[in-house]
Amino acid sequence: MVIMKSKFLHLTPMVLAGVFALFCGYSLYEIQCKALEVKITATEVKNIGESVKILNEKISKIHADLKIIQLDIEKRYDAMLKNPTFDSVTVKHAGSDAKISLYFNEDGTFRQVFYDASGTERVFVGINDQGGSAIRLKDKNGKTRISMGTNGNAPNESGAGLLVASPNEKPAIVLKAQQNLHAIHLINPTTNDENVRILSTSEGHSGFINLGKNGKTLTFLGDIDGRSFYQMGDEYGVPRFVMGSAVSELSPFVLKMLNEKGQVRLMSGIADDGVSFFTFMKDSQKPAFNLTANNKGDFASYVYKSPGQVAWETLSGVSTGKTLLDIFGVGNRR
Structure with missing residues (x-):
């Protein structure tokens, strides 16, 4: 065991x-x-x-x-x-490409740019080295549609401007405000023609409104040192109708009608002494027929056979009750 x-x-x-x-x-x-x-x-x-x-x-x-x-x-x-200085700062959205960037240059100028969710620049704000400032607003395609700013600190250059552009960045509306000049321009962005221009200057107290098409002036309304005038043109920009107080130095108010060549064929007005006149002009811009009347009611008519030579003269004096008729230099009175 x-x-x-x-x-x-x-x-x-x-x-x-x-x-x-x-x-x-x-x-x-x-x-x-x-x-x-x-x-x-x-x-x-x-x-x-x-x-x-x-x-x-x-x-x-x-x-x-x-x-x-x-x-x-x-x-x-x-x-x-301790020393808050930096050259650039960018703040970015975590879920997209949206961001804000701020840049500083050595000369003290800066620019600030805003980007949308797709990373496209939409807003620009900046100051240049001449003292001018600018703001640009862009559409979703990055095209500048509105631009505004100032153009420096120099007294003769100080001013502000605004530009409104079409989708292809062609100027459509332009506003300018300078020391002695204020202007508004309306432009056809397709043809780049200025259709409307409104201008005012402090020097000379002048201003005007210009309406046009295809680069041709169709309607013009202006003022020069308190004397105004109005002008209408044809489709080619040739003046055909003009009236106003600034048209002629001989009269405070004149009305002119012109042919297709821009030549005066009819002119009517009121002179400084109160005498009114009505004149038909030849192609040579010399009078062919003239009618005048003064404040007393005295009336005169002239028919010219050549420049400076009267072929027919009629005088009627209301104050004297006499009428004078002179045909080709032969006096006939009654």
Whole structure:
């Protein structure tokens, strides 16, 4: 009995496990598979542990880098608070390309630009080195539609302007306000022709309104030092009708009608002494027939055979009750 006990104790653990397994109903093949599963699981655990170790090392490095970046930001922030100067600043939206950029130049000028969600420039604000300022508003295609600003600090150049453009950036409306000049221009953006021009100057107290088409003046209304006039032209821009107090130095008010060549063919007016006149002109711009009347009602008519030579003269004096007729130099009175 002692000998049997000794032999049993010298059995290896593997043999004992096999005996136990057989006793419990497991086959040797199943016992080998279970041992293999335990061995694979241990290898995987070892690999995972090494991966976790590497990951922890990377995380530690990222933390160290973030700490350096944080210290640099804090250093820059403290420096900015002590001396808040910088060349450019850009603030960007996190979810799109919308941003605001501010740029400073060495000469003290600056510009500020606003961009929409697609990154297109929409608003520009700036000051140039001449003291002028500008604002530009752009559409979604980046085309300038409205531009306004001032043009410097020089007394003779100081002024402001506004430009409204078409979608292809062609000028459509232009407003100018300078020291001695104020103007409004309405322009056809397709043909680039100025259709309307309104101008006023403080020097000479003059101003005018010009209406045109295809670069030709059709209607003109103006004032020069308190003397006004009105002009109408044909489709070619040739003046055909003119009237006003600034048309002739000989009369405070004159009406003229012109032919297709711009030559005066009919003229009527009132002179400074109150004498009214009506004159038909030849192509040579010399009078062919003339009628006059003064404030007393005296009437005179002249027919000219050549420049400066009267062919027919009729005088009628209301105050004297006499009429004089002179034909070709032959006097006939009654």
